[in-house]
Amino acid sequence: MSLLLAMSGWHIEDWRARFQALLPEMPIVTLGEPFDRRAVHYVASWKHPPGSLTGLPNLAAIFSLGAGVDFLFADDKLPEAPIARVVDPDLTTRMSEYVVLHCLMYLRQQHRYMRQQPAKLWEDDRDQPAARALRVGIMGLGELGLDAARKLKAIGFDVAGWSRSPKSVEGLATFCGEDGMRAFLARTDILVSLLPLTQETRGIINADLLDSLAQDGRLGPFLINAGRGGLQVEADILAALDAGTLKGATLDVFETEPLPSDSPLWSHPLVTVTPHNAAMSEPEAIASLIAQQIRRMEAGEPLQHVVDPARGY
Numbered sequence: 001m002s003l004l005l006a007m008s009g010w011h012i013e014d015w016r017a018r019f020q021a022l023l024p025e026m027p028i029v030t031l032g033e034p035f036d037r038r039a040v041h042y043v044a045s046w047k048h049p050p051g052s053l054t055g056l057p058n059l060a061a062i063f064s065l066g067a068g069v070d071f072l073f074a075d076d077k078l079p080e081a082p083i084a085r086v087v088d089p090d091l092t093t094r095m096s097e098y099v100v101l102h103c104l105m106y107l108r109q110q111h112r113y114m115r116q117q118p119a120k121l122w123e124d125d126r127d128q129p130a131a132r133a134l135r136v137g138i139m140g141l142g143e144l145g146l147d148a149a150r151k152l153k154a155i156g157f158d159v160a161g162w163s164r165s166p167k168s169v170e171g172l173a174t175f176c177g178e179d180g181m182r183a184f185l186a187r188t189d190i191l192v193s194l195l196p197l198t199q200e201t202r203g204i205i206n207a208d209l210l211d212s213l214a215q216d217g218r219l220g221p222f223l224i225n226a227g228r229g230g231l232q233v234e235a236d237i238l239a240a241l242d243a244g245t246l247k248g249a250t251l252d253v254f255e256t257e258p259l260p261s262d263s264p265l266w267s268h269p270l271v272t273v274t275p276h277n278a279a280m281s282e283p284e285a286i287a288s289l290i291a292q293q294i295r296r297m298e299a300g301e302p303l304q305h306v307v308d309p310a311r312g313y
């Protein structure tokens with residue numbers, strides 16, 4: 001019985017060493033070498049080459065090495081096996097740090113002061129609102145969205161969330177589905193996207209959505225997208241910024257990554273670019289979580305954090 005590591009862009013030998021230390025009894029094989037396909041019971045993948053996981057007759061589970069699974073469903077030859085993703089408190093905390101940081105940047109108008117400094121401009125805004133005056137709307141109230149919502153709430157922001165299914169969360173205004181979307185957007189000064197990329201959510205941050213954001217807030221509207229680049233239509237974001245209907249955008253994820261050097265997002269004065277690092281987990285923590293999952297399965301216990309192929313997340 002072996003674990004197949006299938007990844008691109010990461011140092012596979014480092015991952016082999018991590019898993020080998022945690023699962024000393026299990027052969028760890030990689031796509032780049034000959035291996036017995038019948039012996040593979042588990043796959044740990046990050047952006048494996050599509051089609052490379054076929055012909056594994058004894059596959060018991062596929063583990064995403066990240067929180068997202070969109071890259072798995074992009075492989076139309078993905079074998080039928082339960083898929084589990086990473087849910088890690090450390091990753092969740094890091095994402096909340098990112099969301100809180102950038103909401104505070106907008107609340108406290110820090111981008112403006114950073115622009116003023118090179119010009120030695122001593123000018124403040126006498127009308128600085130309190131956090132409670134800013135309405136944050138979080139799209140995606142899952143592991144990441146809920147934690148960010150609670151932390152923003154603790155700072156004082158007026159927080160709402162939008163999800164696929166109805167939710168009831170103390171202290172949070174909640175909206176769901178297409179029916180709830182307009183009302184949610186209409187009360188949003190800072191839109192935070194923490195959605196997974198699925199067939200339903202692809203391109204959701206488009207002109208129509210941006211036009212529906214509140215225009216009556218003390219500040220904003222602003223956009224923060226740390227979900228996936230495929231959620232956003234970058235041309236629509238740029239058009240909204242240039243039209244003044246969107247006052248700023250902080251983007252961690254992009255339609256094409258790395259963000260091409262000729263993308264106008266790099267130099268737009270109202271755009272903050274981060275290199276898809278809003279929430280990185282320690283590789284040791286991810287390997288340890290997956291090794292625990294394998295041990296659970298070997299002990300006949302159910303797999304945790306299983307995704308639903310029908311929903312795509």
Ligand SMILES: NC(=O)c1ccc[n+]([C@@H]2O[C@H](COP(=O)([O-])OP(=O)(O)OC[C@H]3O[C@@H](n4cnc5c(N)ncnc54)[C@H](OP(=O)(O)O)[C@@H]3O)[C@@H](O)[C@H]2O)c1
Nearest residue numbers: 067068140141142143144163164165195196200226278279
């Ligand atoms: N930038 C980074 O560094 C980074 C790091 C980690 C993760 N991410 C991204 O963050 C995403 C979210 O992670 P998570 O762990 O919070 O996922 P999760 O626990 O699966 O939560 C997903 C949330 O999105 C909602 N949702 C899904 N499809 C929807 C739709 N069509 N309409 C409305 N709501 C919808 C779900 O609604 P229900 O609650 O009703 O199911 C749920 O609340 C990941 O998929 C990944 O793409 C980014």
